[in-house]
Amino acid sequence: MKMSVWSFSENATVAAEIASAAGSLANSMQGEAVVVEMGNLRGDVSGPGKKLLLKGPLQAGASPEASAEAIHRAAKKLEPAIILVGATRNGREVASRLAVKMMTGCLAEAFHLSVEDGNLVADRTAYAGKVVARVSCPLPCVSTVRSGSYSREEAVPGEVQEFEVGEIVVKTKTLKSSKKESGTVNLKSAKVIVSAGRGVKKKEDLAMLDDLAREMKGALGCSRPLSSDLGWLPEEHHIGLTGVTVKPDLYLAIGISGQLQHIAGMKDSKVVAAINTDKEAPIFQASDYGIVGDLYQLVPALRRALSARR
Amino acid sequence: MRFAVCVKHVVDESELKIDSEGKPQLEGALGRMGTFDKNAVEEALRLRSALGGEVVAITIGKAEARKSLKEALAMGADRGVHVLAEPGVLDPSKTSGLLAAAIAKTGPYDLVICSEGSSDTYTGLVPPMVAERLGLPYLGYARKLEVAAQGVKAELSLEESLTSIESPLPSVVSVVSEINEPRYPTLIQIMQASKKPIVELSLEQLAVTGSSPPTTILSMTAQSPKRKRVIIEGTPDEAAEKLLGALEKEGILSH
Numbered sequence: 001m002k003m004s005v006w007s008f009s010e011n012a013t014v015a016a017e018i019a020s021a022a023g024s025l026a027n028s029m030q031g032e033a034v035v036v037e038m039g040n041l042r043g044d045v046s047g048p049g050k051k052l053l054l055k056g057p058l059q060a061g062a063s064p065e066a067s068a069e070a071i072h073r074a075a076k077k078l079e080p081a082i083i084l085v086g087a088t089r090n091g092r093e094v095a096s097r098l099a100v101k102m103m104t105g106c107l108a109e110a111f112h113l114s115v116e117d118g119n120l121v122a123d124r125t126a127y128a129g130k131v132v133a134r135v136s137c138p139l140p141c142v143s144t145v146r147s148g149s150y151s152r153e154e155a156v157p158g159e160v161q162e163f164e165v166g167e168i169v170v171k172t173k174t175l176k177s178s179k180k181e182s183g184t185v186n187l188k189s190a191k192v193i194v195s196a197g198r199g200v201k202k203k204e205d206l207a208m209l210d211d212l213a214r215e216m217k218g219a220l221g222c223s224r225p226l227s228s229d230l231g232w233l234p235e236e237h238h239i240g241l242t243g244v245t246v247k248p249d250l251y252l253a254i255g256i257s258g259q260l261q262h263i264a265g266m267k268d269s270k271v272v273a274a275i276n277t278d279k280e281a282p283i284f285q286a287s288d289y290g291i292v293g294d295l296y297q298l299v300p301a302l303r304r305a306l307s308a309r310r
Numbered sequence: 311m312r313f314a315v316c317v318k319h320v321v322d323e324s325e326l327k328i329d330s331e332g333k334p335q336l337e338g339a340l341g342r343m344g345t346f347d348k349n350a351v352e353e354a355l356r357l358r359s360a361l362g363g364e365v366v367a368i369t370i371g372k373a374e375a376r377k378s379l380k381e382a383l384a385m386g387a388d389r390g391v392h393v394l395a396e397p398g399v400l401d402p403s404k405t406s407g408l409l410a411a412a413i414a415k416t417g418p419y420d421l422v423i424c425s426e427g428s429s430d431t432y433t434g435l436v437p438p439m440v441a442e443r444l445g446l447p448y449l450g451y452a453r454k455l456e457v458a459a460q461g462v463k464a465e466l467s468l469e470e471s472l473t474s475i476e477s478p479l480p481s482v483v484s485v486v487s488e489i490n491e492p493r494y495p496t497l498i499q500i501m502q503a504s505k506k507p508i509v510e511l512s513l514e515q516l517a518v519t520g521s522s523p524p525t526t527i528l529s530m531t532a533q534s535p536k537r538k539r540v541i542i543e544g545t546p547d548e549a550a551e552k553l554l555g556a557l558e559k560e561g562i563l564s565h
Contacts, residue, residue, distance in 0.1 A: 030537040089451045095439035108433035134528040171447040175474040228488040250562045288538040291549045301550035
């Protein structure tokens with residue numbers, strides 16, 4: 001029997017990435033890649049391999065508890081070697097519950113996945129990104145896959161297999177769900193990110209940084225204190241271990257000291273530049289270009305220099 | 311009501327030393343309670359003061375993990391449970407198995423409260439695994455919690471949405487760090503913490519069964535940011551000009 005690598009994410013964009021991770025793993029082991037879909041097929045989920053459509057009282061937005069149970073029922077019958085789940089907040093519950101139900105091991109936040117001697121081997125970061133660990137788990141197993149680690153591939157129309165999962169009882173009840181007020185922030189896809197830290201003295205001053213971000217055709221991010229403690233920006237702007245992970249072409253850190261947990265969210269940026277009054281600030285160790293100085297002078301100077309170039 | 315709060319004794323990542331071969335020196339590194347676990351303890355204390363009852367802090371680790379329990383007790387937890395075992399450093403299956411067994415043995419609890427992730431490995435897998443092992447509902451990444459006799463209501467902070475969800479008790483929840491501001495214990499509270507009871511549980515007492523094949527750590531390597539670390543000098547206008555020039559050379563901002 002062909003070994004199969006399943007992929008699942010409730011988020012369509014992440015699902016496409018994970019599908020391509022499953023595709024390359026399946027290729028390496030002459031196996032097959034299977035995209036798991038809940039309730040109905042999403043047109044925007046591309047990726048190699050066939051689709052496994054789980055039918056029953058399920059929808060694309062099924063709760064993680066229900067999704068885990070549905071995937072488990074299908075997996076008992078079809079015995080995949082690997083199940084990859086996008087490492088989203090809900091995805092982590094799906095993977096956790098699945099691994100316990102299937103009594104398999106579970107890797108987390110994995111990237112650089114490969115199969116070696118019957119084990120799933122992958123990298124993951126630890127200690128706020130200070131360390132990369134290479135970890136291994138015997139097959140069959142489950143793994144969450146760090147989002148942004150694989151690029152989505154062209155959609156290939158593939159075979160669709162349906163599987164009836166039957167009745168699923170879920171104890172939690174969703175009352176309502178609303179989109180976060182993220183406005184126009186899309187830090188994940190921004191080529192330039194201007195990011196604000198505690199060096200910014202008051203909320204109103206963020207406008208100046210936001211203008212700079214716009215003039216650089218970029219987006220505005222921030223370190224944790226600005227969103228979590230001060231509430232100057234919604235949580236969606238927070239870049240760091242517990243916030244968004246980004247990798248823009250340019251990350252411009254303004255008034256950010258550079259705590260490890262912040263660095264963990266931006267260390268894969270192509271170029272990092274920093275402005276800070278403290279020349280000992282750790283951010284300079286994690287930057288390509290640093291300017292020791294007052295952001296209240298440097299931000300206007302940068303805006304002047306930018307407009308002179310137009 | 312009885313609240314269990316899970317705390318992890320972690321190596322302080324900012325103090326973690328890297329040896330000359332680029333390996334992290336975990337042996338003998340300074341340990342403390344995980345950064346985000348403080349939010350879980352704080353939330354348990356907040357719920358206790360509103361609803362009454364007891365907060366039990368649970369940890370897994372070798373002898374030194376007691377230090378993290380003491381931190382939780384100093385913050386205000388009533389008692390501690392210390393599972394004497396080496397938690398799989400990067401193995402959430404093993405960790406969750408031990409936690410679930412300790413919760414079952416020292417329970418019943420109305421609510422099990424965890425943080426969104428440990429500050430060392432941040433897998434976010436342990437709380438839902440504990441829920442699955444105990445057959446309980448899980449409310450993950452709560453930024454608001456309301457608990458009453460009939461159940462728990464939470465506002466979950468997901469990547470793109472805020473979701474209100476309710477669940478009967480007992481349940482397992484994890485909280486995000488913006489849910490509250492953890493208190494700092496006073497010196498007196500720290501001293502009083504040493505008088506609070508801590509129960510130690512051995513692996514034999516917990517008799518964990520059905521554990522999953524463990525994950526193995528093949529290697530750990532420090533990531534050194536390969537950055538140029540160029541410091542740009544000059545007046546603000548000169549520095550701004552030089553920075554833009556450097557960025558253009560990197561192929562950035564050249565439209």
